[in-house]
Amino acid sequence: MTDSTVRTAIAQARTIVVKIGSSAVTDLNTGIALDRLDVLVDALEARMRAGSDVIVVSSGAVGAGIAPLGLKKRPTDLATKQAAASVGQLKLAQAWDASFARYDRTVGQVLLTADDVSNRAHHANAQRTLDRLRSLHAVAVVNENDTVATNELRFGDNDRLGALVAHLTGADALVLLSDVDGLYTGDPRKPGPDGQPARMIREVAGPEDLDGVIAGTGGDLGTGGMASKLSAARLAADSGVPVLLAAAAEAGRALTDASVGTVFAARPQRLSARRFWVRHAAETHGRVTIDAGAVQAVVGRRRSLLLPGITAVSGGFSSGDVVELAGPDGEVCARGVSSYDADDIAAVLGSSSADLPSDFRRPVIHADDLVRT
Structure with a gap:
C-alpha cells in the first residue's frame, strides 16, 4: 500500500x-x-x-x-x-x-x-x-x-x-x-x-x-x-x-x-x-497561420488573437468553429473558437488595425476560447 x-x-x-x-x-x-x-x-x-x-x-x-x-x-x-x-x-x-x-x-x-x-x-x-x-x-x-x-x-x-x-x-x-x-x-x-x-x-x-x-x-x-x-x-x-x-x-x-x-x-x-472541449473534443474545421509576434502573444502571454497577426487562412470554417493556429514554421501551437468566417478573415488579410472596418475590431479568437497544444 x-x-x-x-x-x-x-x-x-x-x-x-x-x-x-x-x-x-x-x-x-x-x-x-x-x-x-x-x-x-x-x-x-x-x-x-x-x-x-x-x-x-x-x-x-x-x-x-x-x-x-x-x-x-x-x-x-x-x-x-x-x-x-x-x-x-x-x-x-x-x-x-x-x-x-x-x-x-x-x-x-x-x-x-x-x-x-x-x-x-x-x-x-x-x-x-x-x-x-x-x-x-x-x-x-x-x-x-x-x-x-x-x-x-x-x-x-x-x-x-x-x-x-x-x-x-x-x-x-x-x-x-x-x-x-x-x-x-x-x-x-x-x-x-x-x-x-x-x-x-x-x-x-x-x-x-x-x-x-x-x-x-x-x-x-x-x-x-x-x-x-x-x-x-x-x-x-x-x-x-x-x-x-x-x-x-x-x-x-x-x-x-x-x-x-x-x-x-x-x-x-x-x-x-x-x-477542455476546445482542446480535446472538438473537431477542427480549418487553420489560421500566424506570425512570430502573434505566436508569442498567444502561446507565451495567453493573449487573444488579433486579425493583424494572421498571415494566411485555410479551410471553410465559420464563426463558432474550432480552428488550429500554426506558426510561421507550420507547427500547430494552439486551438481556438473563431469569431469570424474564413472568407471574412481572408478578405481583410494584410490590413493594419487602423484600416480595419469596425466589424473587425474584436479578437479573431478570444483568450477565453483559446488553448495551447
Missing part, C-alpha cells in the same frame, strides 16, 4: 469513471466471459455501496459479436466490424444488466459517437443524459456506437472515450482496467535494448516520468494497447482528472485503496468544460 496522495484521491473519489477493456469481458471463442464480468460487477457494486457514483465505459461490443457470428478472429473491414458490433452490443448490454440485477441495480446503455462529443450541442445532451442516470441511481454503461461510427469519425478506442466521459461528467477519477497491470518502460514480456526486463512505473507525476517509455498497440480482441491507455491517461490528467491504470483481475484493490497499478497525477487546476 502506498501513501501517495494521488492514490488516496482516487480511492476517495466521489464520482469515478471505470473503463473496462475488451479482454476483461469477452472471449474469442465464447463471446461474453460471464464469470469475469460478474467479478468486475462485484467490485463496482462494492465501490458504489461505499458511497461513490460509478460510470462504466465498456469495450467488448465487437468482441462479443465474433463468436455468435461464427468469425474466427476480430474483423478488420468496417462492414464486418459494424455487423459484429450490432450483435455484440445487444449481448453486452444484456450481460451487464443481468449481472447488476443480482444487486437490484438498473443499467442504462449510452452509445456515443465522436460527433456526440465534438459537437457542442450533442456534447451537452450526452452530459445531461449521464447526469440524469446518476441522479436516478442507475448505472450508465457507455460504449462507442460501433454500428454507425466510421473510420473517419471515431474516438479511436474506448480508452480515449473513458477520458472524455470522465471530464464530461465532472468525475473525480478515471480507472482504466484491462489485461495489463500497469505502465512499464517497455513490453514486460521481452527484454529491453540493454537486456534488462522492463521496469514498472508506479506513478507519473509529469512528462519527465515518461522518458524512455515504449508503448505498444492492441491485442486480438481490442483496438487499444498501452499506447492508447497512455494517451488517454495523459489526456485525463491534463484536464484535471487523476488516473489509475491497472489489471481487471485486480479490480477489487483498484476500486478500494487504489494500491495497484500505475497512477497519473492530475494537473493542479481543472480545465473548464469549454476549454
